[in-house]
Amino acid sequence: xxxxSVNWNYPTAVKVGxxxxxxxxxxxxxxxxxxxxxxxxxxxxxxxxVSAVRAACEAAGLPxxxxxxxxxxxxxxxxxxxxxxxxxxxxxxxxxxxxGSALDAAKAVAxxxxxxxxxxxFEDVGDNHLRVNVAGMVPVVAVPTTAGTGSEVGxxxxxxxxxxxxxxxxFHARMLPSVVILDAELTVGLPPRLTAATGMDALSHNLEAYxxxxxxxxxxxxxxxxxxxxxxxxPRAVADGGDLDARQQMLVASAMGATAFQxxxxxxxxxxxxxxxxxxxxxxxxxxxxxxYVLRANAAAxxxxxxxxxxxxxxxxxxxxxxxxxxxxxxxxxxIPHTLAEIGIDAGDARRIGEMAxxxxxxxxxxIAFDAAQYARLFEAxxxxxx
Numbered sequence: 001x002x003x004x005s006v007n008w009n010y011p012t013a014v015k016v017g018x019x020x021x022x023x024x025x026x027x028x029x030x031x032x033x034x035x036x037x038x039x040x041x042x043x044x045x046x047x048x049x050v051s052a053v054r055a056a057c058e059a060a061g062l063p064x065x066x067x068x069x070x071x072x073x074x075x076x077x078x079x080x081x082x083x084x085x086x087x088x089x090x091x092x093x094x095x096x097x098x099x100g101s102a103l104d105a106a107k108a109v110a111x112x113x114x115x116x117x118x119x120x121x122f123e124d125v126g127d128n129h130l131r132v133n134v135a136g137m138v139p140v141v142a143v144p145t146t147a148g149t150g151s152e153v154g155x156x157x158x159x160x161x162x163x164x165x166x167x168x169x170x171f172h173a174r175m176l177p178s179v180v181i182l183d184a185e186l187t188v189g190l191p192p193r194l195t196a197a198t199g200m201d202a203l204s205h206n207l208e209a210y211x212x213x214x215x216x217x218x219x220x221x222x223x224x225x226x227x228x229x230x231x232x233x234x235p236r237a238v239a240d241g242g243d244l245d246a247r248q249q250m251l252v253a254s255a256m257g258a259t260a261f262q263x264x265x266x267x268x269x270x271x272x273x274x275x276x277x278x279x280x281x282x283x284x285x286x287x288x289x290x291x292x293y294v295l296r297a298n299a300a301a302x303x304x305x306x307x308x309x310x311x312x313x314x315x316x317x318x319x320x321x322x323x324x325x326x327x328x329x330x331x332x333x334x335x336i337p338h339t340l341a342e343i344g345i346d347a348g349d350a351r352r353i354g355e356m357a358x359x360x361x362x363x364x365x366x367x368i369a370f371d372a373a374q375y376a377r378l379f380e381a382x383x384x385x386x387x
Contacts, residue, residue: 008216011153011259014180016252018244021143021183024053024095025060031139031178033093037065037086039106040097041072044145049186053097053143065089067109070098073167073276073283074105075160076119082109086138096142096177099198100149100283103142104157107175111157113138124156124171124361132172142177145186147237147250148198148284150205150258152180160277167273169361182255184248192238196334199234199250201284203227204268204291205257210309211302212264212365219263224312226256231313231330238334264365267294267357271379274356279345288336289343292327293382295320297374301367339385347383350376 015023028036036057044050045068057064067085070078086094086109096106112119114136122128142152151157156171190198206226209219230253236246271294272286295306303320310323317325337343354376357363363370370378381387 008218008262011255012176012178012180014153014182014255016182016248018184018248020181021053021186022056024141024143024181025057025062027141027179027181028057028062028093028095029060031093031141033062033139033141035063035065035089035091036093036095036141037067037089037091038095038097039067039070039082039102039109041070041099041102042068044098044102049145050097053095064095065091070102070105072101073160073280074101074108074157075162077162078105079108079112079119079159082106083112086113091138093138094140096140096152097145099144099146100151100201103144103149103151104159106142107140107151107177108157108159108170110138110140111170111172111175119159119170120161120168122170122172124169129172132174134174137172137174140175140177141179141181143181143183143186144251144254146190146194146198147187147247147254148201150202150254150256152177153255153258158273165277166356167277180255182248182251184244184251187247187251188242188244190241192241193335195238195241196234196336197282197284197288198254199230199237200288200291200331200334200336202250202254202257203230203234204287205261205265206230206253207291208266208268209257209260209263211266211298211305211367213367214264214365216263219260222256223260223263224309226253226260227309228313229253229256231326235330235333265362266366267297267363267370267375267378269362270357270360270366271353271375271382273360273362274353275340275345278349278353281343281345285336285343288331289338289340290382291331292324292387293378295324295327296387297370297378298367340379340383341385345383347380350380353379
């Protein structure tokens with residue numbers, strides 16, 4: 001049934017194609033930057049690609065700083081440190097460069113540049129976004145180096161509150177980067193295991209958006225095509241990291257997933273967020289492992305929808321069972337573990353994780369409104385491998 005009133009938002013200017021990172025100084029100038037700060041992670045900071053970006057900006061008359069102290073699951077402390085670096089260097093814009101963690105942290109740094117309130121005052125709860133002093137934000141140009149989170153086209157950041165051991169979503173519409181550069185050449189060095197985990201994260205975004213009950217047919221259509229692209233190109237990108245076409249298509253499919261999940265996410269993310277906060281595990285890997293268990297738990301509500309998806313994907317076996325088999329086969333072919341136990345997570349905290357999951361914002365758009373006990377059982381199934 002069509003609701004009486006809904007709100008839809010779509011992404012920003014996106015520059016797509018191998019080699020387009022060379023245009024970065026031009027796009028920084030276009031949004032008013034004169035002294036950008038590159039925000040990235042320690043693994044990328046010392047690589048030639050980051051040096052090249054900074055040198056290109058310097059050559060174009062844009063003195064360019066570097067902030068690199070970001071964890072795999074970025075923390076509030078990382079953001080605070082980044083803001084101090086931005087202010088100390090007199091920077092007036094941020095180049096968000098890297099995977100989802102770097103992009104999320106960079107967007108939060110840019111938002112916090114001129115704020116007087118602490119970060120957690122802007123958690124995505126109620127009207128907290130109205131507290132943001134928009135004049136105190138600086139622009140962002142985003143350059144992803146992984147195809148997974150799609151954070152480059154998102155208006156929020158997921159940041160870990162270390163004191164509370166929870167992940168919090170920081171939201172403001174102006175957090176959306178002004179320009180995005182999707183350059184496949186920057187992703188060719190990503191190892192197969194990380195290519196697989198980030199690619200499955202992109203699949204989880206498209207899949208959960210597609211299954212969400214929220215009314216947004218355009219987002220649903222994007223999600224369907226995003227899943228088709230991932231099914232075709234992710235195995236190629238994992239098998240041959242130098243396959244530029246596969247890498248470029250995966251960057252696009254990742255951005256599609258983040259565009260689609262304006263429709264909402266679900267139980268995969270409701271569980272992955274607390275698990276990431278408690279165990280510091282890779283977010284994409286968590287979603288990849290949780291995927292079939294969440295599908296099975298939601299089967300009663302999504303059977304018809306998944307059947308239509310299976311037909312669109314041209315799977316050999318139609319219906320829900322055929323799609324679940326496809327997910328299991330894809331995971332196995334990419335070397336994704338079948339259980340959470342295989343990445344060192346046991347079921348000892350099941351009750352706590354169930355309570356955290358039901359309180360997570362992603363739970364609101366799961367096809368079935370699970371309670372804390374149901375989330376705990378779902379988590380236990382993923383630990384033990386019970387489908």
